[in-house]
Amino acid sequence: MGARFSSNLLRTAICGVVIGLAGIPAVGQDDVSRAELEALEAERADMLRQLAALEQAGSSVAGDIETLERDLISAAMESKRREEHAMSSELKQLSLRSS
Numbered sequence: 001m002g003a004r005f006s007s008n009l010l011r012t013a014i015c016g017v018v019i020g021l022a023g024i025p026a027v028g029q030d031d032v033s034r035a036e037l038e039a040l041e042a043e044r045a046d047m048l049r050q051l052a053a054l055e056q057a058g059s060s061v062a063g064d065i066e067t068l069e070r071d072l073i074s075a076a077m078e079s080k081r082r083e084e085h086a087m088s089s090e091l092k093q094l095s096l097r098s099s
Contacts, residue, residue: 010055 032040 010058014051
């Protein structure tokens with residue numbers, strides 16, 4: 001589940017970058033001033049930083065989900081163990097009463 005979540009997060013982030021880049025008009029090199037080009041490069045760099053941050057957050061969340069899943073499995077196993085122990089104790093008690 002964690003890998004699937006991380007994969008979906010990455011896919012969403014990439015789509016966001018592509019959509020963001022799609023808003024940039026396609027123009028010839030002669031039509032873009034140096035200032036506009038620098039602004040576009042800065043925007044691209046910012047988007048790449050945001051993507052890296054999203055990927056890192058996705059990895060962290062995936063790790064947290066895996067930890068939670070392990071904890072839930074452990075708790076379920078402990079609960080089952082206690083239930084079996086209680087059942088065993090009840091059977092012993094019934095056995096002692098009937099003797």
